[in-house]
Amino acid sequence: MKILVTAKRVEDAESKIRVNPQGTGIVPEGLKYKINPFDEIAVEEGLRLVAKHGGEVVVVSIGGKEVQEQLRHALAMGAHKAVWVNHAGALDQLAIAALLAKVVEAEKPDLAILGKQSIDDDQNQVGQYLAEFLGWGQATFASKVESLESDAEKGKHPGVMLSADGKAVVVVREVDNGLATVECQMPAVVTTDLRLNLPRYASLPGIMKAKSKPIQELTPAGLGVDVTPKVVIQKMVPPPARKAGIKVPDVATLVDKLKNEAKVV
Amino acid sequence: MRAVRASTNPLLSDRDVAFLLYEVHDAPGLLELPAFAEHSRETFDLFLTSVRRLAREALFPTYRAMDAEPPSFREGRIRVHPAMRSLYPQLVELGLLNATRAREVGGQQLPLTVFSLASAYLMAANLSAYGWLGLTSGAAHLLEAFGSPELKDTFMARMYRGEWTGTMALTEPQAGSSLADVQTRASAAADGTWRLSGTKIFISGGDNDFAENVVHMTLARIEGAPAGTRGLSLFAVPRLRPEEGRLVDNDVQVAGAIHKIGYRGLPSLVLSYGERGDCRGWLVGPPHRGLSLMFQMMNEARIMVGLNGVATASVAYHEALAYAQERTQGRTLTERDATAPQVPLLQHADVRRMLLRQKAIVEGGLSLLVATSRLADLATHGDTPADRERAALLLELLTPVAKTFPAEKGFEANALAVQVHGGYGYSSEYPVEAWLRDQKLNSIHEGTSGIQSLDLLGRKVMAGSGAALRVFQEEVGRTLARARRAGVEAAWCDALQRSVDEVVALTHELGMKLMEGDADGVLRHSAHYLELFSLVAVGWQWLAQACAARDALARGDADTGFYEGKLCAAQYWVHTELSRVPALVALCRSSEDSYAKMKPEWF
Numbered sequence: 001m002k003i004l005v006t007a008k009r010v011e012d013a014e015s016k017i018r019v020n021p022q023g024t025g026i027v028p029e030g031l032k033y034k035i036n037p038f039d040e041i042a043v044e045e046g047l048r049l050v051a052k053h054g055g056e057v058v059v060v061s062i063g064g065k066e067v068q069e070q071l072r073h074a075l076a077m078g079a080h081k082a083v084w085v086n087h088a089g090a091l092d093q094l095a096i097a098a099l100l101a102k103v104v105e106a107e108k109p110d111l112a113i114l115g116k117q118s119i120d121d122d123q124n125q126v127g128q129y130l131a132e133f134l135g136w137g138q139a140t141f142a143s144k145v146e147s148l149e150s151d152a153e154k155g156k157h158p159g160v161m162l163s164a165d166g167k168a169v170v171v172v173r174e175v176d177n178g179l180a181t182v183e184c185q186m187p188a189v190v191t192t193d194l195r196l197n198l199p200r201y202a203s204l205p206g207i208m209k210a211k212s213k214p215i216q217e218l219t220p221a222g223l224g225v226d227v228t229p230k231v232v233i234q235k236m237v238p239p240p241a242r243k244a245g246i247k248v249p250d251v252a253t254l255v256d257k258l259k260n261e262a263k264v265v
Numbered sequence: 266m267r268a269v270r271a272s273t274n275p276l277l278s279d280r281d282v283a284f285l286l287y288e289v290h291d292a293p294g295l296l297e298l299p300a301f302a303e304h305s306r307e308t309f310d311l312f313l314t315s316v317r318r319l320a321r322e323a324l325f326p327t328y329r330a331m332d333a334e335p336p337s338f339r340e341g342r343i344r345v346h347p348a349m350r351s352l353y354p355q356l357v358e359l360g361l362l363n364a365t366r367a368r369e370v371g372g373q374q375l376p377l378t379v380f381s382l383a384s385a386y387l388m389a390a391n392l393s394a395y396g397w398l399g400l401t402s403g404a405a406h407l408l409e410a411f412g413s414p415e416l417k418d419t420f421m422a423r424m425y426r427g428e429w430t431g432t433m434a435l436t437e438p439q440a441g442s443s444l445a446d447v448q449t450r451a452s453a454a455a456d457g458t459w460r461l462s463g464t465k466i467f468i469s470g471g472d473n474d475f476a477e478n479v480v481h482m483t484l485a486r487i488e489g490a491p492a493g494t495r496g497l498s499l500f501a502v503p504r505l506r507p508e509e510g511r512l513v514d515n516d517v518q519v520a521g522a523i524h525k526i527g528y529r530g531l532p533s534l535v536l537s538y539g540e541r542g543d544c545r546g547w548l549v550g551p552p553h554r555g556l557s558l559m560f561q562m563m564n565e566a567r568i569m570v571g572l573n574g575v576a577t578a579s580v581a582y583h584e585a586l587a588y589a590q591e592r593t594q595g596r597t598l599t600e601r602d603a604t605a606p607q608v609p610l611l612q613h614a615d616v617r618r619m620l621l622r623q624k625a626i627v628e629g630g631l632s633l634l635v636a637t638s639r640l641a642d643l644a645t646h647g648d649t650p651a652d653r654e655r656a657a658l659l660l661e662l663l664t665p666v667a668k669t670f671p672a673e674k675g676f677e678a679n680a681l682a683v684q685v686h687g688g689y690g691y692s693s694e695y696p697v698e699a700w701l702r703d704q705k706l707n708s709i710h711e712g713t714s715g716i717q718s719l720d721l722l723g724r725k726v727m728a729g730s731g732a733a734l735r736v737f738q739e740e741v742g743r744t745l746a747r748a749r750r751a752g753v754e755a756a757w758c759d760a761l762q763r764s765v766d767e768v769v770a771l772t773h774e775l776g777m778k779l780m781e782g783d784a785d786g787v788l789r790h791s792a793h794y795l796e797l798f799s800l801v802a803v804g805w806q807w808l809a810q811a812c813a814a815r816d817a818l819a820r821g822d823a824d825t826g827f828y829e830g831k832l833c834a835a836q837y838w839v840h841t842e843l844s845r846v847p848a849l850v851a852l853c854r855s856s857e858d859s860y861a862k863m864k865p866e867w868f
Binding site for chain 1: 279303305307308311312314315316318319355358359360361364373375823824
């Protein structure tokens with residue numbers, strides 16, 4: 001089978017992220033970048049499915065040439081080939097989904113596995129748009145019961161597996177009141193939640209092998225997609241600084257303040 | 266009270282690692298050598314990313330548990346902490362066992378320069394867990410270098426694949442530093458193998474229950490061999506030996522486990538060879554050449570121990586730094602208002618002194634280890650024979666320094682990390698005490714500090730009429746020329762220049778005394794000489810870092826805080842450590858004989 005996965009380049013959450021004085025974006029200096037953690041889980045899930053059923057994993061990223069770092073990382077984890085949609089400017093979620101739809105049409109995967117959202121903008125839209133554009137079924141927020149899987153659990157009850165006839169994908173989804181299992185005819189779109197798996201670390205042999213794996217370059221124009229943003233970021237502001245707390249002398253004062261000042265009880 | 270912060274300890278500063286690799290030690294320059302042509306900055310960075318994640322996410326969270334529950338010795342076997350069962354395969358999967366080795370043995374020929382920095386994260390996270398890997402890798406490398414094709418197939422390949430582990434078995438109850446007194450015996454058997462008998466002690470990683478087998482690289486004396494170190498041969502002695510397609514007991518028994526104060530995840534064992542007369546060993550290399558072959562592993566291990574020392578000081582430094590930023594205590598000296606809020610520890614000048622001292626030791630020591638590792642890369646893979654020879658000379662000179670400085674000064678840094686924590690630091694509720702215990706071993710194993718000082722003064726600086734020292738002097742001179750051009754403070758440059766000149770002059774003088782036959786008088790101060798040399802070598806590294814920091818500030822790098830911190834640490838080293846050079850030189854030069862003339866009964 002063929003699985004397409006995404007690897008968006010995002011700021012490392014350990015970096016200090018500051019909004020620039022003009023409020024037009026964040027200060028890029030001193031930032032570290034990595035694969036969006038949700039996408040990394042998508043890459044891992046793709047690799048596990050292919051290890052079980054055979055086939056290949058194609059990893060896609062959209063952005064300037066720096067996103068090749070994330071593609072190379074996914075290749076080092078074990079993905080077989082990479083597609084780079086070269087576009088340096090701003091993109092909204094519709095444009096990203098439209099570009100991915102074109103890549104999917106060209107690659108014809110059985111499954112497209114995406115992170116449910118990315119940790120920079122936290123939009124949670126692309127997977128759903130992509131399914132709509134393709135007219136495919138979708139299973140979002142793929143998850144699993146165990147929060148931390150042991151080696152034995154790994155692969156025993158995967159959150160994403162194929163049906164007995166191999167024509168559908170069975171996905172355990174995280175929903176408000178627990179977990180729901182859905183079956184989706186393939187081809188389908190699956191988006192991943194954090195508890196689905198623990199992604200592997202790229203090994204040194206994997207890193208060396210990745211050097212000779214191909215990265216195919218595409219452009220929005222070549223794909224015939226107009227990426228003019230329909231959603232424009234007007235302004236960015238940092239959240240207000242937290243004020244220092246106070247100590248109250250006793251419970252009575254606390255209750256009084258909660259009642260009369262905060263008005264929450 | 267539990268230190269919940271422990272999980273956010275970075276172990277090493279990623280920024281510092283990038284600085285050392287790309288701004289100070291020119292890792293990209295190594296890519297021009299044919300041996301490393303398949304690498305790139307991208308492969309280095311991806312590898313570092315994987316390793317630091319494994320260190321932070323898997324090794325570090327199990328450190329306290331492995332310290333609290335050391336391996337147990339029951340029914341002749343060692344049971345290690347169950348966490349090792351998943352940690353060891355994870356270390357192996359990353360390709361760490363043979364990362365720096367050639368393709369022919371499954372390696373990726375990664376420069377040691379990069380590998381050393383990567384491994385420091387693992388050591389800082391969990392010294393014992395890394396110990397299993399380091400020992401196995403070193404033992405397998407011995408077989409790779411000197412073993413027969415059969416030995417490589419049987420032992421080395423399985424060790425590099427992570428199926429079997431390895432040890433170095435030198436020490437005996439009566440022969441620790443004095444290897445000349447090793448008594449384990451080997452007698453030739455009709456089948457071409459050897460029968461071993463004897464006892465080894467302090468064998469780290471001598472048994473475990475997570476790998477199928479252990480191979481002990483053992484020094485023993487063949488029957489009739491000359492006394493002393495020239496009569497020692499090297500043998501591969503497995504716990505289980507392959508026989509007719511299966512593994513059978515090879516009569517190497519665990520006779521006891523040492524109760525250690527640190528490094529508690531890695532058992533230190535007494536091994537008894539051949540109690541039933543059925544212990545088979547396979548000779549590695551020619552007979553009677555064991556010790557010189559073993560020196561390959563020992564020299565690698567000495568660099569590894571140096572890294573252990575830096576890493577153990579580093580994790581404690583970062584713990585103390587975070588604590589000093591968070592913990593409030595007292596007010597500034599000029600604050601008169603007793604009701605004013607307390608200030609973080611870091612506001613107090615003496616706490617800042619302790620933290621800057623730790624930073625100077627950790628980052629200066631790490632830079633020295635990177636420099637040493639780079640020399641090891643050049644000594645093996647340098648462009649021309651002259652390049653390789655020059656690098657090898659300096660590598661040999663710096664090895665005892667790179668091994669000892671982090672152990673001795675690292676212990677001091679670890680003590681400072683406890684001190685910064687105050688009374689809490691002296692409790693087992695906080696992790697800093699554990700690193701203090703771990704660190705102490707580093708001045709003892711792989712050649713004590715005393716042995717290293719004799720190696721430096723008695724051999725390394727004197728060999729070839731001081732050839733290695735001349736290379737050192739030239740390299741320091743190059744750094745100084747660059748530093749002066751970069752605008753590093755002239756007073757710092759002058760101080761380093763003076764220090765090196767004094768060391769060279771002193772060494773010539775001591776060399777003359779040695780030739781006059783006064784070995785006792787000269788070597789009596791070997792420990793002071795090693796300390797002196799270390800201060801200067803680390804001073805050299807601080808000037809190299811100051812030079813890179815000045816360059817970065819001159820080109821307008823926005824990360825000014827990082828570089829200003831480097832310059833403060835360099836200034837600190839010049840003013841508090843290089844200033845001690847004249848006193849140490851005077852001591853080494855003097856005929857000061859207080860402890861030499863002490864009679865046993867006077868103590």
